[in-house]
Amino acid sequence: MPLQLPTAIARYLDADRTADPALLAACFTPDAVVRDEGHNIHGIAAIQAWRLAARAQYQYTAEPLGSTQVGDSTRLLARVTGNFPGSPVDLLYVFGLRDDRIAALEIRPPVELEGRxxxxxxxxxxxxxxxxxxxxxxxxxxxxxxxxxxxxxxxxxxxxxxxxxxxxxxxxxxxxxxxxxxxxxxxxxxxxxxxxxxxxxxxxxxxxxxxxxxxxxxxxxxxxxxxxxxxxxxxxxxxxxxxxxxxxxxxxxxxxxxxxxxxxxxxxxxxxxxxxxxxxxxxxxxxxxxETDAAVRLVENIARQNGSSVDTARRSLMDSLGGIPIGRPxxxxxxxxxxxxxxxxxxxxxxxxxxxxxxxxxxxx
Structure with missing residues (x-):
């Protein structure tokens, strides 16, 4: 099923695939800021230069895996393959949109399961x-x-x-x-x-x-x-x-x-x-x-039925399993x-x- 993405982000992905600087410029607001590899890139001209330089250096392709909406941002997880150590890697693209254009973009590795x-x-x-x-x-x-x-x-x-x-x-x-x-x-x-x-x-x-x-x-x-x-x-x-x-x-x-x-x-x-x-x-x-809540209730019922303590009932259940060496569920x-x-x-x-x-x-x- 194709990803349903905001128009500005879909345009950005198309521009990234085709390396079209005009299409790339149309994706961003004039005051847009991109953060990538620890650097901030301000304005459309600088963003165009950054993207073309990255493509020439890494010869990469980015394949979207999935997207989620978190507050005002759209988070797109993509698998990036290219001429760099560790390729391929999964990167998170965090987009902030304004007036159907990208006002902010951060590209970074996801934290644990972020974006999944x-x-x-x-x-x-x-x-x-x-x-x-x-x-x-x-x-x-x-x-x-x-x-x-x-x-x-x-x-x-x-x-x-x-x-x-x-x-x-x-x-x-x-x-x-x-x-x-x-x-x-x-x-x-x-x-x-x-x-x-x-x-x-x-x-x-x-x-x-x-x-x-x-x-x-x-x-x-x-x-x-x-x-x-x-x-x-x-x-x-x-x-x-x-x-x-x-x-x-x-x-x-x-x-x-x-x-x-x-x-x-x-x-x-x-x-x-x-x-x-x-x-x-x-x-x-x-x-x-x-030891779920249901298991605890089971032990308590066994204790009531047998007139024993909860600890004794718990131990008898462990014994019925052949014992648990660590001494607990x-x-x-x-x-x-x-x-x-x-x-x-x-x-x-x-x-x-x-x-x-x-x-x-x-x-x-």
Missing amino acids: RALVTGGTQGVGAAVVAQLTQAGATVLTTARHRPATPPDVRFVTADVSTAEGCATVAAAVLEQLGGVDIVVHVVGGSSAPAGGFAMLGDEEWHQALNLNLLPAVRLDRALLPGMLAQRAGVIIHITSIQSQLPLPEATTAYAAAKAALSTYSKSLSKEVSPQGVRVVRVAPGWV CKPKEVADLVGFLVSSRAASITGTEYVIDGGTVPTA
Whole structure:
């Protein structure tokens, strides 16, 4: 989907591609100021000279990746390829407009995720809410989704949808294009299990369908809808939140959930082999027991039912997992910190692998 940009910025990109000094001059106000590489360039004549000198020196091309509106400024993230060390690099163009012309332009490296557009599914509680906060603090523009709008909605863009259905995924994909104009980061957090205890005999077709519809198919459907745009810009990161249950299923209660997460992991690996050569990274994050608000409530209920202390109930739950060597569950923010690293440029060479964050629960050889 082509970027929808203000006319002055679209003209600037055309002028930059064609090296047309007259077209470049028409983009700026007479008193415009450009800041690039630590230098301020004042006025149209100086801006024309700066742009022509930069093109002659670096022989560069700039490919827009995405744009966001922040206050009165338009921020355009572009991949710049040319005759300079480290090429290609992502640079942020911060435009200030006046009277349909550019009055100010700053070109600089983005800070963390500045200029990136992100979708986080299941982002109103637990790990999802922590991921939303992490990406927002790092400068990304975030859209999140859940089945119900919370009483205190997150301070980000939000769409109400049930992503366990094809219709819900279509609603979210449409919202991404309408509100963000595309996407650079997708984090599939949504998942869970409501299957009854009792082992395989308690799992009818309905329970199996529910497990797949919540833990596998939302990622498949949303990837299918959003990946074409990411491939077109030859840039993007997809994070699938899997689970250590795919390696350590609990047969009494989590067989269907574990199998669905294992399917998600296998799908993710195959997808990474297909799309990584085209610039889109796919990475899995496999948490163990995460101490979300829901997990705390579960421990409190177990304590009440057994007439034990919360600490005893917590310890018994850890023991049922085979123990957690660090002596505690991980925190939602710890998972979010890992996701924040993996979607950043610091992890640019990481794709196709799975990162386990479980306090050592899964034994290794």
